[in-house]
Amino acid sequence: xxxxxxxxxxxxxxxxxxxxxxxxxxxxxxxxxxxxxxxxxxxxxxxxxxxxxxxxxxxxxxxxxxxxxxxx
Numbered sequence: 001x002x003x004x005x006x007x008x009x010x011x012x013x014x015x016x017x018x019x020x021x022x023x024x025x026x027x028x029x030x031x032x033x034x035x036x037x038x039x040x041x042x043x044x045x046x047x048x049x050x051x052x053x054x055x056x057x058x059x060x061x062x063x064x065x066x067x068x069x070x071x072x
Contacts (some may be wrong), residue, residue, distance in 0.1 A: 002066055002067070002070050003052075004051045004052050004055055004056055004059075004066060004069065004070075006049040006050060006051050006055065007049060007050055007055060008049055008050070009042070009043070009044060009045060009050060012042065012050055012055065012058070013042065014032070015069065015072040016033050016040070016042075016062075017033075018072040019035075019062075019064055019068060019069075019072050020035050020036075021034060021035045021040065021062075022034050022036060023032040024036070024042050028058075030043065030044060031044070035062070038062065040058065040061065040062050042052055053068075
């Protein structure tokens, strides 16, 4: 299985859009992205990268496989 590395917020948003999400939409403390029947909160690390652990958790919650993520 390929290793998931940390990524910037912009890269996370770009890949999620390729995987069928729309947004990000502002609101509350964090922005969100939507896909049919699902809403994902997008972290804002304030100039730092999003850790690989958090990226894996987002993929798990959104039901996205590692192979889909790497292909996006």
